Amino acid sequence: MLIKKDLTPFIDDKKVLKNPHKGWYWHYYDNGMKRKWYRDRLTGNEDYKEFPGLNHLYLRIDWSDIQPQPDEFDWSEVDRVMDEWSKKGYRFSFRMCCSETNETQCFATPEWLYKMGCKGTFIPPTKEENPTWWTTKFGDDSIEVFNRIVGDTYHRYWEPDYSDPLFLKYLDIFLEKFAEKYDNDPRVEFVDLGTYGNWGEGHVCFGTRKSASIETLKTHAYLHAKHFKNKFIIMNDDFITHLYDCTEEDKKELYDFCKSLGMGIRDDSIIAGDYIHRPYHTIEAPEMFDDLHIQAPVDLELGHYWSYNRDNAKDGLVIMEAARRAHATYAGFHTYPEDYLKDNYYVVEYLANRLGYWYTLHSVSANSEAYTCCPMLLETEWENMGFAPAYTPFELEIRLKSTDGDEFFIKADKFNNLDFYPNKRIKVRNILRLPENMPQGKYSVAIKMTEGETPILLALSDNIKDENDFYTLTDITIM
Amino acid sequence: MIQKHSLISIADDKTVIKNPHKGWYWHYYDNGMKRQWYRDKTAEGEYYDKFPGLNHLYLRIDWSDVQPEPDRFDWSEIERTMDKWKKYGYTFSFRVCCHESWPTQCFATPKWLYEMGCGGNFFIRDANGGILTDENGGGTWEPDYADPLFLKYLDLFLEEFASKFDGNPLIEYIDIGSYGIWGEGHTYFGSKKCFGIDVLKKHLIIHSKHFKKTPLIVNDDFIMQLYNRPESEKEELRDFCISLGLGIRDDSVLVGAWDYKKYHNVEFPELFLTLSKSAPANIELAHLNHYTKEQAKDGLRVIEAARTCRASYMGFHGYPDEWLEKYYYVTEYLANRLGYWYFINSVAHNDCALKDAPLMLEFEWENRGFAPCYTKYEMKLKFRNNDYEYICAIPEFDNTEFMEDQKYIKRYLTRIPKDMPAGIYDISVGIFEAATNTSINLAIKNEYKDQDGFYRISQIEIR
Numbered sequence: 001m002l003i004k005k006d007l008t009p010f011i012d013d014k015k016v017l018k019n020p021h022k023g024w025y026w027h028y029y030d031n032g033m034k035r036k037w038y039r040d041r042l043t044g045n046e047d048y049k050e051f052p053g054l055n056h057l058y059l060r061i062d063w064s065d066i067q068p069q070p071d072e073f074d075w076s077e078v079d080r081v082m083d084e085w086s087k088k089g090y091r092f093s094f095r096m097c098c099s100e101t102n103e104t105q106c107f108a109t110p111e112w113l114y115k116m117g118c119k120g121t122f123i124p125p126t127k128e129e130n131p132t133w134w135t136t137k138f139g140d141d142s143i144e145v146f147n148r149i150v151g152d153t154y155h156r157y158w159e160p161d162y163s164d165p166l167f168l169k170y171l172d173i174f175l176e177k178f179a180e181k182y183d184n185d186p187r188v189e190f191v192d193l194g195t196y197g198n199w200g201e202g203h204v205c206f207g208t209r210k211s212a213s214i215e216t217l218k219t220h221a222y223l224h225a226k227h228f229k230n231k232f233i234i235m236n237d238d239f240i241t242h243l244y245d246c247t248e249e250d251k252k253e254l255y256d257f258c259k260s261l262g263m264g265i266r267d268d269s270i271i272a273g274d275y276i277h278r279p280y281h282t283i284e285a286p287e288m289f290d291d292l293h294i295q296a297p298v299d300l301e302l303g304h305y306w307s308y309n310r311d312n313a314k315d316g317l318v319i320m321e322a323a324r325r326a327h328a329t330y331a332g333f334h335t336y337p338e339d340y341l342k343d344n345y346y347v348v349e350y351l352a353n354r355l356g357y358w359y360t361l362h363s364v365s366a367n368s369e370a371y372t373c374c375p376m377l378l379e380t381e382w383e384n385m386g387f388a389p390a391y392t393p394f395e396l397e398i399r400l401k402s403t404d405g406d407e408f409f410i411k412a413d414k415f416n417n418l419d420f421y422p423n424k425r426i427k428v429r430n431i432l433r434l435p436e437n438m439p440q441g442k443y444s445v446a447i448k449m450t451e452g453e454t455p456i457l458l459a460l461s462d463n464i465k466d467e468n469d470f471y472t473l474t475d476i477t478i479m
Numbered sequence: 480m481i482q483k484h485s486l487i488s489i490a491d492d493k494t495v496i497k498n499p500h501k502g503w504y505w506h507y508y509d510n511g512m513k514r515q516w517y518r519d520k521t522a523e524g525e526y527y528d529k530f531p532g533l534n535h536l537y538l539r540i541d542w543s544d545v546q547p548e549p550d551r552f553d554w555s556e557i558e559r560t561m562d563k564w565k566k567y568g569y570t571f572s573f574r575v576c577c578h579e580s581w582p583t584q585c586f587a588t589p590k591w592l593y594e595m596g597c598g599g600n601f602f603i604r605d606a607n608g609g610i611l612t613d614e615n616g617g618g619t620w621e622p623d624y625a626d627p628l629f630l631k632y633l634d635l636f637l638e639e640f641a642s643k644f645d646g647n648p649l650i651e652y653i654d655i656g657s658y659g660i661w662g663e664g665h666t667y668f669g670s671k672k673c674f675g676i677d678v679l680k681k682h683l684i685i686h687s688k689h690f691k692k693t694p695l696i697v698n699d700d701f702i703m704q705l706y707n708r709p710e711s712e713k714e715e716l717r718d719f720c721i722s723l724g725l726g727i728r729d730d731s732v733l734v735g736a737w738d739y740k741k742y743h744n745v746e747f748p749e750l751f752l753t754l755s756k757s758a759p760a761n762i763e764l765a766h767l768n769h770y771t772k773e774q775a776k777d778g779l780r781v782i783e784a785a786r787t788c789r790a791s792y793m794g795f796h797g798y799p800d801e802w803l804e805k806y807y808y809v810t811e812y813l814a815n816r817l818g819y820w821y822f823i824n825s826v827a828h829n830d831c832a833l834k835d836a837p838l839m840l841e842f843e844w845e846n847r848g849f850a851p852c853y854t855k856y857e858m859k860l861k862f863r864n865n866d867y868e869y870i871c872a873i874p875e876f877d878n879t880e881f882m883e884d885q886k887y888i889k890r891y892l893t894r895i896p897k898d899m900p901a902g903i904y905d906i907s908v909g910i911f912e913a914a915t916n917t918s919i920n921l922a923i924k925n926e927y928k929d930q931d932g933f934y935r936i937s938q939i940e941i942r
Contacts, residue, residue, distance in 0.1 A: 013742045280492045315777060315808040346777035 002377070004365040005474045010461045011360050013385065016052040016349060017457040018089075021189060021297070021392050022356025023055030024348065025093065025332045028085075031199060032062040032097065032105050033077060038336055047088045048337055052345075053352025056091040056189050057081070058332055060200070062108035063096050063174060070112055070170070073177050082187060091187050093330075095194035096178065098171075099159045101206045109160045113170055119161035121208050159207040162196055163216035171195060172223050179227035189330075190232040190297060192266065193239065193258075196220050201268050202239030211243045214250045218257050225261040232296045232391065234264040241285050255288065264296030265289055270322050271313050272303035281322040293327035297356070297391055300328045305335030316347030327388045327422070329356035353459070358386035359417070359449070360459035362425060364473040366445060371479050372438045375431045378412075378445065380473075382428060384420040385459060393418055394451050398432060399470050400443040400478075408435055408443075417449070440478050446470035483827040483841075484937050489924050490822055492847070495531040495811060496920035497568070499912060500651060500759070500854050501818025502534030503810065504572065504794045507564075510661060511541040511576065511584050512556060520798050526567040527799050531807075532814025535570040535651050536560070537794055539662070541587035542575050542636060549591055549632070552639050561649060570649050572792075574656035575640065577633075578621045580604075580668045588622045592632055598623030602669050610668055621669035624658050625678040633657055634685050641689035648915050651792070652694040652759065654728060655701065658682050663730050664701025673706040676716050687723045694758045694853065696726040699747050717750065726758030727751055731765035732784050733774050742776075743783035751788035759791035759818070759853055767797025767805075778809030789850040789883060791818035815922070820848035821878070822922045823908070823936060824886065831940040835897035838939075840906075841890045846881040847922070854912060855879050856919055860893060861907040861933045862941070867900050878910065895941060903940050907933035 026048075030037050048054050059078060067073055082092055100108040101123075107114065114120060160167050175195075182188045194200025196217060198207050217239065224233045240255045267283055275282045283289065289298050300322055302308070313319060323331055331351060333340040341348060363381040370376040378398065384390075396412040412430045420426055448470045449456035455469035464472045505527070509516050527533050538557065546552050561571055577588040582603075586593065593599060602610050603618030611618075622629050637657075644650050656662025658679065660669050679701065686695050702717050720727075729751075732744045740746055751760050762784050764770075775781060785793055793813060795802040803810060824843040832838040840860070846852075858876035862869045873891045881887055909932045910919035918932025927935045 011741070279490070310808075314812070316779075317782075317808050317812050320779070320782075321812075346779055350776065350779045 001368050002365055003368050003474075004363050007361045007363055007460070007473065010464055011362075011459055012461045013353070013360070013459055015459075015462070016352045017358070017459065018053065018055075019357070019456055020055075020091075020451060020454055021390065022329050022386070022388075023053035023331075023352060024051065024355070025056045025058045025330055026054065026337055027060060027301075027332055027334050028057035028081065029059045029061045030334070031060060031100055032108060033065040034062075034105055038334070041336060041338075046337075051337055051341055052349045053355065054090070054337070055330070056093055057085055058093050058095070060095045060097065060194070062100060062105065063098055063171075063195075064107050064110040066096075066178075067110050067174055070110075070116075075181060086187050091189050093189045093192065094178075094182070095192035095200045096174075097200035098162070098195050099157065099198050099200075099204075099207060101157055101198055103156050106157045109158070109167070110170075113160070113167065114158060116166060118166040118170075119164045121159045121161070123157050123159055123207055125156055159198075159204065162212040162220065168219060168223070171220075175223050175227045179229075183228050183230050188231060190234050190264065190299070191224065191228055192299075193221060193224050193233055193235040193263070195224075196239065197236075199268075200236075202236035203242035204244075205242065209244060211246055214246070214254050217243075217254055221254075221258050221261060221263070225263075232264050233261070234266045234297065234299050237265055237267045237283075237285055237288055240288065259292060259295075262295055263292065264298060265292040266299035266301065267322075267326065268301045269303035269307070270300055271308035271318060273307070274312055280318065281325045282318060283322055283326055286325055289326040293329075293388055297329035298326050298388060299330040299332070300326060301332045302334055305333070305340060316344050319347055320350065323351055323355060324387050329388045329391070331355055354385070354387050356386050356388050357384050357390035357417070357420065358459060359384055359420065359456070361471075361473070364445070366474060366476055369477045369479050370434060372434050372440070373436050374434060376434055376476075377429065378432055379427055379429045380447070382420055382426045384422050384424070387422055389421050390417055392451060394449050394456050397448045397450065398430070399446045399448065400434075400438070400476070401446065402439060402441050402443050404439075404441070406439065408438055410434075412447075434478065438478055443476050443478055444472050445474045445476055446472040481827055481829050483825050485825050486823050486923070486936055487825075489927055489936075490824075490922055491924045492815070492822075492922055494925065495814045496820075496922065497532065497534075498819070498920050499534075499570070499915065499917055500852065501791050501848070501850075502532040502793075502814060503530065503817070504535045504537045504792055505533060505799055506539060506794055506796050507536035507560065508538045508540050509796070510539060510579055510581070511587060512544040513541075513584055514581070517796070517798055520800070526564075528567065530799055530803060531811040532817065533569070533799075534792070535572055536564055537572050537574070539574045539576065539654075539656070541579060541584065542577055542633075542657075543586050543589040545575075546589055546636055546639075549589075549595075554643060565649055570651050572651045572654060573640075573644070574654035574662045575636075576656045576662035577624070577658070578619065578660050578662075578666075578669055580619055580660055582618055585619050588620065588629070589632075592622070592629065593620060595628060597628040597632075598626040600670060610671070619669075621660075621666065624674050624682070630681060630685070633682075637685050637689045641691075644693065645690045646692035650693050652696050652726065652761075653686065653690055654696045654761070655683065655686050655698070655725070657686070658701060659698075661730075662698075664698035665704035667704070671706065673704070673708055676705070676708075676712050679716060680719055683719065683723060683725070694726055695723070696728050696758065696761055697754075699727055699729050699750050702750065703747050717753070721754060721757070724757045725754060726760060727754040728761035728763065729784075729788070730763045731769075732762055733770040733780065734765040741787075742780060743787045744780055745784050745788055748787050755789040755850060757853075760788045760850060761792040761794070762788055762790045763794040764796055767795065767802060772805075775806075778806050781806075781809055782813065785813055785817060786849050791850045791853070793817055816847070816849050818848050818850050819846050819852035819878070819881065820922060821845070821881065821910070821919070822847055823934075826906070826908075826937050828906070828937065828939060831942055832895050833942055834895050834899050834901070837892050837894050839890060839892055841888060842908075843886055843888050844881055845886045846883055849883050851880075851882050852878050857911045857913050858891075859909045859911065859933070861909065861931075862895075862899070862904040862939070863907065864902050864904045866902070867904075869896060869899055899941055901940075901942050903938060905935050906937040906939055907935045909933040
């Protein structure tokens, strides 16, 4: 008789599971390597195991950090950090920026490119920062006038001309080298499309406020996609939404181009400011997230911690709602991990499981008896309780273990976790061919999901999980 | 040409909107009228109008509070409270209890019933918190819920209770509280005995017999806390509740560590999914002093309980000011999401319509609340310009089919009057509860709403 066993009593939705390709990340290098923020308190002994669901370190660095000379690429600092933290179980993601917004990081794009003749604009101090200077020197606020007269002396930072052929030529070379080094590195989760705009955010709000052409932006997207063949590339929503003097048709063209390249999407600073005109979750264009999360991960960045408070984060509920609405797989806090955890522990814990995929089983069905050499049906009923699908295929292995301890392993051939969309129950029916040499008797039936050697943990009680990460689901008699 | 007009830009999911038959409630009388908790600090002139989504006052009283003598019913205190608070837009719900656990409330069931010879036992807590039978008549008296005398007078009481309040639009629902300690449907702090399911069914029948219009809500413990009884009896009782169309409630979801429960702490979520199909689900969070920020997980556990259980109502159990100080943002978040919360994502119609001819309008509705609405509302359309106004009803509108977190494309036909002057008209939509003449607020920016409760959503040319 086909027996359906209810597994809901074994569902554990409280224990935080650490699984790959999902969860929280920490802005480790933040606005380039020169700034020490968010890592300058480290003693070397931290492993942040107590941080629920901390998945990776986000390395937001500047192009100039890595390529000090046209023919020199220095990855030593990045390699050192990746060596240290990968041993502690963490992965990494990258954004390479070409424009920062302070004097100490004037050249996020390498200065040698400026000296070679690459066009660009020096951005002056704001009136708020130096009102007297503005009045006495110029009497108007024209960036063009500023650049013509004293731009190279009194500037704060340099914004490259993102369309300059020289810029694009060397960006192409840089991205080629970058991909050569990390495109096949399993420790790297994704690469942010960060070569355009302030802080790599895809806008020039704190720069020239003149958007590059659609063709230029497409070139930036293309160069990433050309070189990174094995990593997800994630674009910023502002790359589309914050284009000045641009028609809706042009935005659509750029969006469709990025979509056709298989990109994921990200929103920066969802908790910065009050965002009076936005919905509760503060995401400006949720429909883009609806569309792109089908093909690649969604990433949310919460804004520098000093820019938000209990009231604009609404005790963390805005973050929760944004993650749910945007189908987020990753969320990045933007401060010292201890500080963030101290203030926001329960939201961190809540989202640790819910970001990305989070699998559980509701039932298993099998005949009470099976026969060696014959097919055996095993039907499992799955639910993805996370906010997003997984984007990496996993494997399912079935183990039959006799009361004498004999073990037989069978790979489930009809198993595709990529189909497990959130909040839907999916029945997976596998017809297993039992080995000929199986002795008759009673067997336990257990399953294990894996990505290579890495087990994928399920939201099931540890009481039915063994030390090899198999979950025992039911029993069967082999005749 | 038929144009689809997106209304996303005029949606407002941040403003808390007050709508009937959903939201927060305040335990006003709490464990009987004799205790002053949770209402004794309310200053004169304080009506909690700043409390997001506060819908009603929960009146958890004892039978003995309102029937001091077998032939005397005293509703004066209730009426005084209702008169005072209804003026500020609040409604009410009831639980009438038959057993309390405080010695000062020895007789929640009227003492005269005990003196008449109704069966029952006195229970007292020992120093370790255990429950002992007290032969000397100390502690509190738990009636024999099966005693024919008890059931006879309960029947008479509920008849009187219903004759006074059944169908009263001020009453949201009646919580079935005649069985168990604090009316919670279990006898854990009393006899720890489970009465037969025939007795439990009788309690349900008596309520259902008398309350024909006002929704009834049963506690999950009433069905599931049948000590040492077979599962089949629980299933029988559950099915009986379903057949009576009862709603469901869980008390004290934040009490205790509950390691074996899910994150949301609701022990039987499947009961909520079943019973919430026909009547509202209700979550009570436990006395505020019984739980901590850790247990509530900063309120996230409360949200998950509400979402999982399709809750229409949620009751905080403390002083309103203290609750709000600790949990303002959770309160605000749930104010809209408890129960129904209607959005119109788009409206499509031809760019012109002809007089004395039908006009099709297609709406995309979305209920972003956690539950359906259990009250059927009316939909009206208004066509208006500076010279003319025409309002028509849309009889095929049925909001009760808008389930939680679902979108619905609905097509409606109306007919443009033949005497309607040609011109450009604003199209507005309004949703109303006919019985109370209340306009239902939609999640649309307030500047699109007129004084009659209609929301301006489009324009059309009438030829």
